[in-house]
Amino acid sequence: MRLLLVEDDVMVASGMKLGLCDAGYTVDWVGSGERAEQALEGDSFDLAIVDIGLPGMDGLELTRRLRARGLAMPVLMLTARDALQDRVQGLDLGADDYMVKPFELPELLARLRALLRRSQAATSAVLGFGPLEMDTAHRRVTLSGQPMELGPREWSVLEYLLIQAPKPAAKDKLLQALTGWDKEITPNAIEVYVSRLRGKLEPAGVALRAIRGFGYRLELKMRAEHGADR
Numbered sequence: 001m002r003l004l005l006v007e008d009d010v011m012v013a014s015g016m017k018l019g020l021c022d023a024g025y026t027v028d029w030v031g032s033g034e035r036a037e038q039a040l041e042g043d044s045f046d047l048a049i050v051d052i053g054l055p056g057m058d059g060l061e062l063t064r065r066l067r068a069r070g071l072a073m074p075v076l077m078l079t080a081r082d083a084l085q086d087r088v089q090g091l092d093l094g095a096d097d098y099m100v101k102p103f104e105l106p107e108l109l110a111r112l113r114a115l116l117r118r119s120q121a122a123t124s125a126v127l128g129f130g131p132l133e134m135d136t137a138h139r140r141v142t143l144s145g146q147p148m149e150l151g152p153r154e155w156s157v158l159e160y161l162l163i164q165a166p167k168p169a170a171k172d173k174l175l176q177a178l179t180g181w182d183k184e185i186t187p188n189a190i191e192v193y194v195s196r197l198r199g200k201l202e203p204a205g206v207a208l209r210a211i212r213g214f215g216y217r218l219e220l221k222m223r224a225e226h227g228a229d230r
């Protein structure tokens with residue numbers, strides 16, 4: 001999941017970015033509403049965290065503009081001010097939720113999960129496909145009931161594949177789910193994670209099929225085919 005963090009306070013932003021990255025999110029951080037608008041021109045994000053108090057355009061105006069442009073991603077507003085008026089205005093302008101600073105990281109993470117769940121139109125925090133189950137709230141994956149060990153990037157790739165399943169996931173979207181602007185990663189890196197995931201999934205009958213020129217799709221192997229592989 002890729003998040004856009006719009007926050008001008010360097011200390012707050014770097015702390016949040018650290019906590020969010022630890023929780024498995026890809027985070028791109030900008031310090032102003034103007035920079036946020038530029039970022040949204042070329043890149044897509046699953047959610048935006050927007051501080052209300054920003055230099056130049058404030059977070060309320062940014063949110064209004066995003067909605068006016070038809071962007072539907074969830075927006076979580078941050079405010080240092082305990083002003084009811086800001087929160088009401090923010091929600092009226094199209095924000096989905098807000099948090100008053102200072103806040104605790106676990107609460108922020110829980111709210112992000114709830115917002116992302118709603119926007120991905122899933123009913124629970126658990127994503128499933130055949131014998132595969134991913135509990136995004138507790139960061140646990142099981143395959144045929146057995147716990148699976150996944151590195152953070154394997155997790156990101158598998159999460160996006162599960163959200164898209166049974167449709168294929170586009171390779172460039174997978175890449176976006178993995179990288180922020182500040183990390184160098186080549187499209188071939190996706191193949192590394194895909195091949196690691198294959199090694200873990202295929203023994204349980206879950207295939208990761210390459211769709212030429214597009215990306216990858218999770219598939220359940222037929223029983224006969226599964227048997228023939230042995």
Ligand code: CA
Pocket residue numbers: 007008009051052053054
């Ligand atoms: Ca601020």
